[in-house]
Amino acid sequence: MKKVLTIAGSDCSGGAGIQADIKTITAHKMYAMSVITSLTAQNTTGVYGIADTAPEFVGQQLDCIFTDIVPDAVKIGMVSNSAIIRVIAEKLRQYDAKNVVVDPVMISTSGSRLLSEDACDALVSQLFPAASLITPNIPEAEVLSGLDISDKSAMLQAAEKIAFSQQCGVLIKGGHLPGDACDLLFYHGETFWYDTDRITNPNTHGTGCTLSSAIACGLASGKDLADSIRSAKEYLTGALKAGLDLGKGSGPLDHTYCLSSACE
Numbered sequence: 001m002k003k004v005l006t007i008a009g010s011d012c013s014g015g016a017g018i019q020a021d022i023k024t025i026t027a028h029k030m031y032a033m034s035v036i037t038s039l040t041a042q043n044t045t046g047v048y049g050i051a052d053t054a055p056e057f058v059g060q061q062l063d064c065i066f067t068d069i070v071p072d073a074v075k076i077g078m079v080s081n082s083a084i085i086r087v088i089a090e091k092l093r094q095y096d097a098k099n100v101v102v103d104p105v106m107i108s109t110s111g112s113r114l115l116s117e118d119a120c121d122a123l124v125s126q127l128f129p130a131a132s133l134i135t136p137n138i139p140e141a142e143v144l145s146g147l148d149i150s151d152k153s154a155m156l157q158a159a160e161k162i163a164f165s166q167q168c169g170v171l172i173k174g175g176h177l178p179g180d181a182c183d184l185l186f187y188h189g190e191t192f193w194y195d196t197d198r199i200t201n202p203n204t205h206g207t208g209c210t211l212s213s214a215i216a217c218g219l220a221s222g223k224d225l226a227d228s229i230r231s232a233k234e235y236l237t238g239a240l241k242a243g244l245d246l247g248k249g250s251g252p253l254d255h256t257y258c259l260s261s262a263c264e
């Protein structure tokens with residue numbers, strides 16, 4: 001059985017973060033492990049509290065995992081502050097972690113800051129070098145590139161600019177632009193577009209977390225980057241199409257949709 005580790009924040013309402021990741025990894029029939037960087041008190045209407053894990057304790061969790069059940073891939077989501085980022089980067093280097101997907105979570109869909117303002121530089125300088133792939137959404141790609149992104153050609157410019165200083169693949173997710181759900185991978189000078197119809201479903205809480213952990217599952221199973229993203233998009237689209245409607249705000253995805261059908 002392939003093993004996938006998620007390093008992320010907990011969403012007590014189960015839609016995003018660690019909970020979305022574990023559901024995704026389990027639906028891919030893989031073994032899920034978690035290092036919790038932060039506890040959040042949140043639901044479909046917003047984030048009401050954040051309690052960060054002590055950085056040393058993040059390190060202790062990583063030691064427990066890498067000295068025992070070594071993951072085939074790692075997904076990183078909410079990392080909260082620069083001390084936590086530093087310890088994660090150090091441990092990933094120490095244990096030579098493979099197939100690392102970094103979702104540079106900055107602000108929740110509901111508008112709460114999930115990465116402290118001064119931690120963005122640490123994210124770029126310390127975590128990106130450990131990554132095989134980074135997966136910014138449009139607002140995150142704007143911060144990372146310093147460009148305004150309002151269409152596909154601006155997505156391409158931003159991806160090139162971000163990739164210029166990084167060795168890893170850059171996947172800009174287009175969920176925040178109008179029209180089809182188009183994501184762009186820029187990798188070693190090549191571009192790949194992933195276009196799917198926009199599903200009419202207001203319940204999109206956790207789409208970014210789900211996509212990045214599904215990509216990590218693809219990499220764990222030995223697929224290349226482009227193929228891992230293609231199958232992750234299919235998984236995500238199915239979980240959106242299933243049309244779960246929970247909570248008073250932007251609700252979570254349905255990760256059970258593929259339990260009854262052949263979902264690889």
Ligand SMILES: Nc1ncnc2c1ncn2[C@@H]1O[C@H](COP(=O)(O)OP(=O)(O)OP(=O)(O)O)[C@@H](O)[C@H]1O
Nearest residue numbers: 109137173174175176181182198199206207208209
């Ligand atoms: N309505 C939709 N229909 C189909 N695909 C969508 C829809 N909304 C988002 N996506 C897809 O979901 C993935 C995540 O995209 P998005 O740009 O929303 O990231 P995000 O903002 O990080 O997600 P999150 O809402 O979890 O923070 C992308 O593959 C995007 O194309």
Ligand SMILES: Cc1ncc(COP(=O)(O)O)c(N)n1
Nearest residue numbers: 009010016017108109205206
């Ligand atoms: C713990 C945690 N991680 C990530 C997100 C981002 O997800 P979204 O943008 O859908 O709110 C979140 N809300 N909570």
